[in-house]
Amino acid sequence: MAQTTSSQLGAAAIAHPSAGGGGEFPAPVPELHHLNMGHDEARQEGSTNGLHHDDDEDNDSKNAPSTNKDSTHDSTKDSTKHSTNDEDDLTFPDLPPFLDNVPTAPLLRLKLAKLLSHDAEEEERLWQACRELGFFYLDLRSGPGISTSSASSGSKRDSAHSSSPPNPSPETKTNAEERDSEEVKGEDRVNGPALLHDATALFHLGARLFSLPTPEKELYDFNSQGSYFGYKGLGAGVVDAKGTRDGNEFYNVSKNDVLGISERLPAPEVLRREESRRLLGRFCEGSHGVVGVILGLLGRKLGLPKGRLEELHRLRAVSGDQVRWVRSPPPPASQQHDAKFLALGEHTDFGSVTVLFNRLGGLQILPPSTTTTTTTTNNNNNTTPEWHYVKPLPHHCVVNLGDALVKFTAGILRSNLHRVVPPPGEQAGATRMSLVYFARPEDEVVLKVLEGSGMIDEEKEKGKRDGGGGEKDGGGEEEITAKEWILRRALGRRAGGDWEKSHGTEGARVKQ
Ligand SMILES: O=C(O)CCC(=O)C(=O)O
Numbered sequence: 411m412a413q414t415t416s417s418q419l420g421a422a423a424i425a426h427p428s429a430g431g432g433g434e435f436p437a438p439v440p441e442l443h444h445l446n447m448g449h450d451e452a453r454q455e456g457s458t459n460g461l462h463h464d465d466d467e468d469n470d471s472k473n474a475p476s477t478n479k480d481s482t483h484d485s486t487k488d489s490t491k492h493s494t495n496d497e498d499d500l501t502f503p504d505l506p507p508f509l510d511n512v513p514t515a516p517l518l519r520l521k522l523a524k525l526l527s528h529d530a531e532e533e534e535r536l537w538q539a540c541r542e543l544g545f546f547y548l549d550l551r552s553g554p555g556i557s558t559s560s561a562s563s564g565s566k567r568d569s570a571h572s573s574s575p576p577n578p579s580p581e582t583k584t585n586a587e588e589r590d591s592e593e594v595k596g597e598d599r600v601n602g603p604a605l606l607h608d609a610t611a612l613f614h615l616g617a618r619l620f621s622l623p624t625p626e627k628e629l630y631d632f633n634s635q636g637s638y639f640g641y642k643g644l645g646a647g648v649v650d651a652k653g654t655r656d657g658n659e660f661y662n663v664s665k666n667d668v669l670g671i672s673e674r675l676p677a678p679e680v681l682r683r684e685e686s687r688r689l690l691g692r693f694c695e696g697s698h699g700v701v702g703v704i705l706g707l708l709g710r711k712l713g714l715p716k717g718r719l720e721e722l723h724r725l726r727a728v729s730g731d732q733v734r735w736v737r738s739p740p741p742p743a744s745q746q747h748d749a750k751f752l753a754l755g756e757h758t759d760f761g762s763v764t765v766l767f768n769r770l771g772g773l774q775i776l777p778p779s780t781t782t783t784t785t786t787t788n789n790n791n792n793t794t795p796e797w798h799y800v801k802p803l804p805h806h807c808v809v810n811l812g813d814a815l816v817k818f819t820a821g822i823l824r825s826n827l828h829r830v831v832p833p834p835g836e837q838a839g840a841t842r843m844s845l846v847y848f849a850r851p852e853d854e855v856v857l858k859v860l861e862g863s864g865m866i867d868e869e870k871e872k873g874k875r876d877g878g879g880g881e882k883d884g885g886g887e888e889e890i891t892a893k894e895w896i897l898r899r900a901l902g903r904r905a906g907g908d909w910e911k912s913h914g915t916e917g918a919r920v921k922q
């Protein structure tokens with residue numbers, strides 16, 4: 411096993427298992443040369459593909475479309491492709507269709523471009539999604555006349571409406587300069603189309619990573635050293651208290667490592683290459699920028715002092731932020747008909763905001779109050795949770811909130827239970843891969859209810875009156891740092907770990 415240093419172990423945090431796809435059905439990607447691209451080139455490339463699309467009316471409040479038809483896409487094009495109709499482009503042309511007669515979750519579809527231009531209605535929908543479900547789709551394409559690559563906070567707001575080009579001029583700061591500049595705030599790094607490009611390139615990199623021989627990958631499993639970064643083998647995690655093994659392998663890359671904030675962790679050659687590190691670094695910055703937009707908006711809605719949430723999540727501070735690829739092959743033959751087979755067990759995310767890219771189905775969430783009641787022969791009522799699929803949509807990421815935000819807000823915001831099962835229908839039999847960015851509070855941040863918001867104070871008081879310590883307020887005021895919380899929960903889900911310690915704010919919602 412490769413060794414980590416003690417400071418690397420200090421950065422150890424969390425990440426739970428999940429499932430990923432793409433083995434037999436690779437994600438549509440333009441060229442592998444993206445792996446060698448600089449950020450600016452990626453933005454340029456985005457623009458040559460026609461990132462601005464026509465105004466696409468008011469489909470915003472719609473949930474994911476339930477059909478998979480009418481794709482006319484050239485499968486060699488990537489997901490930032492120009493679209494004239496927002497709805498005509500929501501299937502992955504190279505993949506078998508997502509089964510359309512399964513229950514799908516009612517995620518709102520939001521547009522990053524609208525959030526960047528401070529569209530009041532879109533902001534309200536984000537607020538609603540974060541309180542009611544804790545999950546939503548985010549369309550990363552540029553909007554009509556709106557660039558998703560421009561800053562929009564404060565004095566820069568107006569520019570998002572006008573002429574700011576989606577691609578920086580050659581004089582624009584290089585990525586490295588941006589990284590070095592403490593001035594740069596989250597929204598300055600937001601470029602939806604470039605993030606889509608980088609995600610696509612990372613799907614390819616992930617496929618190369620997982621194609622390495624297992625013994626080689628296992629050199630980078632740091633679990634026994636108390637770190638959740640690096641590799642987790644297939645079945646090396648558990649999905650329940652009985653110790654049932656999971657059905658995925660994953661690899662966690664630390665943001666601190668790829669941005670040069672901490673020492674480098676040992677990693678396979680394919681990840682050590684400079685172009686891979688640059689790509690991963692850009693993806694961290696880009697995802698973190700999207701998270702910054704969301705945190706800024708939530709902070710305003712919550713009535714917190716300006717910048718309060720963002721200052722707990724600074725890009726260049728040491729945190730458990732990480733990129734994860736999750737790969738889940740079809741279940742072994744003996745379990746192919748086991749309806750209970752889980753690639754990734756049910757969980758809430760431990761951090762603040764998760765940005766997730768999916769191609770094949772399999773992700774499921776348990777929306778609030780979705781249980782089926784059946785009456786048994788003894789006339790006892792049994793309630794069965796009704797899991798709903800999240801249909802993957804091209805050009806979008808799925809965003810979900812984690813437990814840290816539940817704790818900070820005394821339960822005003824929601825982190826929803828989710829899990830991963832084998833893809834349904836025609837997609838069954840495919841290997842699934844997903845790509846995730848987990849944004850988490852800085853290591854030393856104590857996870858407790860934030861001060862400075864009347865709304866949060868009120869919710870906290872209400873929680874106390876109702877008995878406190880329950881599901882909604884995130885389990886009371888146990889004071890624990892983000893670093894400890896994440897480690898405890900991540901390692902608790904490894905085989906041989908302490909399952910009881912892997913629980914989050916889900917309380918009675920999770921199967922014990
Ligand atoms: O693979 C997915 O779709 C979800 C992954 C996930 O929930 C996780 O890694 O926490």
Ligand SMILES: [Fe+2]
Binds near residue numbers: 426428757758
């Ligand atoms: Fe998750």
